[in-house]
């Protein structure tokens with residue numbers, strides 16, 4: 001699997017990504033909407049284990065939060081992808097994105113999320129993808145709406161009220177142009 005957009009390359013994790021994993025675990029922008037330190041890894045060994053866990057999830061399910069790189073420079077941009085979560089006893093997939101602070105405001109979250117959404121709905125044939133964000137996370141909510149997600153309700157996640165959205169295949173934006181080799 002490799003998704004190529006105008007400016008980005010999105011691919012599964014490999015062990016050589018340890019420095020990227022370390023950097024993202026400490027980045028202020030990447031972590032600004034989660035509890036402090038929750039993604040922190042203390043050393044390369046711990047980062048390697050986290051990467052191995054992600055590789056295993058990908059091998060089993062073809063989903064995951066994947067690393068994103070700038071095509072032109074190879075710079076690590078952030079992560080984007082799908083994640084299983086339990087919604088009232090049903091196994092659903094959530095689309096999530098997080099960018100390194102030095103790559104905010106370039107449209108990269110929108111560009112990568114669009115490619116991932118296409119991958120989840122059309123390559124993996126998911127019947128529905130969910131998305132949610134805190135009400136004050138305006139950038140994130142804008143991205144969901146731009147991609148065609150439809151607001152459903154407010155719901156509690158990790159003890160905080162979030163705006164909850166869904167999208168089904170027919171609602172996907174037709175402007176997706178990523179190249180994908182799903183397997």
Ligand SMILES: CC(C)(COP(=O)(O)OP(=O)(O)OC[C@H]1O[C@@H](n2cnc3c(N)ncnc32)[C@H](O)[C@@H]1OP(=O)(O)O)[C@@H](O)C(=O)NCCC(=O)NCCS
Pocket residue numbers: 029030031032033096097098099100103104105106107108109110111132133134137138139140142143
């Ligand atoms: C949310 C996040 C991924 C957005 O990344 P990004 O690459 O900067 O987003 P984009 O450049 O694609 O911009 C998305 C939209 O938000 C808008 N936006 C950017 N900063 C904004 C701000 N401070 N206030 C309001 N809107 C803003 C952009 O203008 C764009 O809308 P537009 O296309 O109508 O102009 C990034 O801020 C981030 O990583 N945040 C921390 C992690 C996080 O919150 N993830 C989402 C969890 S649900």
